[in-house]
Amino acid sequence: MKPADKQAYLEEYELLKKKGKPFFPYAVLKDSAMALIVVAVIVAMSIVLGAEQGPKADPTTTSYVPRPEWYFFFLFELLRVIKPPELVPLATVGIPTICMALLLLLPFYDRRPERRPGRRPIATTAGLLTIVAIAYLTYLGATGGSPTEIEMEVAPRYEAGKEVVVGTGCLACHKLGENGNDGPGTELTHIAQLIPRASILRSVEIGPGIMPSFRDLPPKKLNELADFLASLD
Amino acid sequence: MKLGSIIPAPLRKPAKPGESDAGKGAAPADLKISPPERPSDAQRLGERATEAPADVLAWVDQRTAASGLLTGMLYRKVPKGTNWFYTLGSATLFAFIVQTVTGVFLAMFYTPSATQAYASITHINNDVFLGQFVHGMHKWGSSVMVILIFLHMARTFFFGAYKYPRELNWVIGVVLLILTMTMAFTGYLLPFDQRSFWASVVGININGTGPVVGPYLSDFLRAGPEFGATTLARFYAVHMLLIPGAIIALIGAHLYLVAKLGTTAPPWLRGERPKVAAPVSQLDAGVEGDGAPPAR
Numbered sequence: 001m002k003p004a005d006k007q008a009y010l011e012e013y014e015l016l017k018k019k020g021k022p023f024f025p026y027a028v029l030k031d032s033a034m035a036l037i038v039v040a041v042i043v044a045m046s047i048v049l050g051a052e053q054g055p056k057a058d059p060t061t062t063s064y065v066p067r068p069e070w071y072f073f074f075l076f077e078l079l080r081v082i083k084p085p086e087l088v089p090l091a092t093v094g095i096p097t098i099c100m101a102l103l104l105l106l107p108f109y110d111r112r113p114e115r116r117p118g119r120r121p122i123a124t125t126a127g128l129l130t131i132v133a134i135a136y137l138t139y140l141g142a143t144g145g146s147p148t149e150i151e152m153e154v155a156p157r158y159e160a161g162k163e164v165v166v167g168t169g170c171l172a173c174h175k176l177g178e179n180g181n182d183g184p185g186t187e188l189t190h191i192a193q194l195i196p197r198a199s200i201l202r203s204v205e206i207g208p209g210i211m212p213s214f215r216d217l218p219p220k221k222l223n224e225l226a227d228f229l230a231s232l233d
Numbered sequence: 234m235k236l237g238s239i240i241p242a243p244l245r246k247p248a249k250p251g252e253s254d255a256g257k258g259a260a261p262a263d264l265k266i267s268p269p270e271r272p273s274d275a276q277r278l279g280e281r282a283t284e285a286p287a288d289v290l291a292w293v294d295q296r297t298a299a300s301g302l303l304t305g306m307l308y309r310k311v312p313k314g315t316n317w318f319y320t321l322g323s324a325t326l327f328a329f330i331v332q333t334v335t336g337v338f339l340a341m342f343y344t345p346s347a348t349q350a351y352a353s354i355t356h357i358n359n360d361v362f363l364g365q366f367v368h369g370m371h372k373w374g375s376s377v378m379v380i381l382i383f384l385h386m387a388r389t390f391f392f393g394a395y396k397y398p399r400e401l402n403w404v405i406g407v408v409l410l411i412l413t414m415t416m417a418f419t420g421y422l423l424p425f426d427q428r429s430f431w432a433s434v435v436g437i438n439i440n441g442t443g444p445v446v447g448p449y450l451s452d453f454l455r456a457g458p459e460f461g462a463t464t465l466a467r468f469y470a471v472h473m474l475l476i477p478g479a480i481i482a483l484i485g486a487h488l489y490l491v492a493k494l495g496t497t498a499p500p501w502l503r504g505e506r507p508k509v510a511a512p513v514s515q516l517d518a519g520v521e522g523d524g525a526p527p528a529r
Binding site for chain 2: 019026034041057059092106120
């Protein structure tokens with residue numbers, strides 16, 4: 001923005017301000033009405049939706065859904081959209097960090113004096129696309145469930161391990177045959193082709209990358225789990 | 234009764250030079266012609282009582298000189314065209330106040346220990362008077378605040394309100410947005426049920442994949458290499474001391490700049506210039522010229 005543009009804006013603003021009304025009581029009245037609406041909505045949500053507790057946190061089990069609050073879905077879904085393991089850091093930190101920097105520095109690279117949305121096609125389009133993208137990713141996150149069964153025929157000796165996979169919530173992040181979410185975790189359908197049993201067991205215990213560690217599972221369950229996964233080739 | 238008469242004198246709208254109060258209120262001239270009858274003690278007491286708020290304010294004002302600042306804030310003009318979109322910022326602030334008040338009450342009953350946290354939430358929900366109601370307000374209030382802060386940012390973005398001279402206030406606003414999301418993240422663990430526990434484990438692991446600072450940030454959040462007993466206490470301290478303090482300070486700065494620079498007008502409005510008078514730029518030049526004659 002050139003000094004002349006700045007001067008022009010300030011003059012324009014003074015003119016509009018002279019035509020305006022005092023903050024009190026006019027703007028205060030609108031703000032107060034809005035504040036009442038905000039409180040009414042929060043109270044209504046609290047009464048209707050409540051604050052039920054889920055089962056108590058337990059590092060050694062089972063049947064949980066590692067889902068964030070809904071307004072983090074769009075960040076979480078980035079992990080499912082961007083699959084290849086070498087690009088995961090890009091999804092987890094890279095893109096959000098770049099977006100934050102772009103947002104923070106916005107006034108320093110968009111320096112043109114024009115303010116009308118219709119005459120800022122690039123900014124307005126980018127803004128609308130961002131809203132659409134966030135809404136779409138949030139929708140994906142809201143509909144992507146965590147299946148609680150595996151429709152796959154396995155030999156009887158692997159049934160126990162299959163139950164552990166279901167009960168430990170692996171399918172929240174891993175696809176297995178027709179079940180489970182495809183991402184952020186690796187697909188498990190043919191996991192034995194990729195890594196041997198020892199590596200599977202170590203991955204489950206350590207929790208590489210963003211995967212949680214399941215070292216607190218009882219050793220018997222860990223072994224059943226590893227037997228089952230090592231049979232998937 | 235007029236609105237103005239409720240407001241104590243020091244906070245009333247300052248009169249403009251042209252329209253002083255002469256003739257409206259008690260005119261001193263009347264006193265000289267016919268002095269009123271000596272008021273009874275009851276009347277005098279009543280008068281004293283009605284003046285007390287003004288006296289107290291005057292006392293404070295003498296020592297702080299705050300009334301000028303306050304009246305300046307209250308009666309400053311908001312530009313033409315200010316509409317409901319402009320209430321989103323104050324609505325966000327109000328949601329934050331709701332979070333603060335409900336949060337204080339929850340903190341009175343909550344125990345930030347891995348072994349007792351879950352039970353203390355059960356206690357709040359089942360035994361404490363209105364406990365689940367306040368807990369619910371805090372839980373859903375966070376969603377409302379996140380929605381409002383995004384709407385407020387969208388309004389600012391599409392109206393181009395982040396441009397000169399309000400760039401710094403945009404930067405402060407983005408930091409407030411990030412801090413609000415951090416509040417949401419740290420608060421999610423506190424109920425300590427399965428869902429919040431595992432979501433936090435994954436969330437911290439996600440932080441850990443970041444370059445350079447990622448692993449350190451994860452270790453800091455976990456209070457060590459493992460998700461352990463102290464993790465919850467750390468999240469609790471960050472959630473109710475560190476970030477709220479930063480948010481309150483930044484809201485102060487945000488509001489200061491709003492009051493100082495004024496809120497924007499809708500971008501499609503144009504000011505009407507006075508028809509007869511010279512353009513403002515020439516007027517300005519004239520004022521400067523009055524001080525000293527141009528050197529030749």
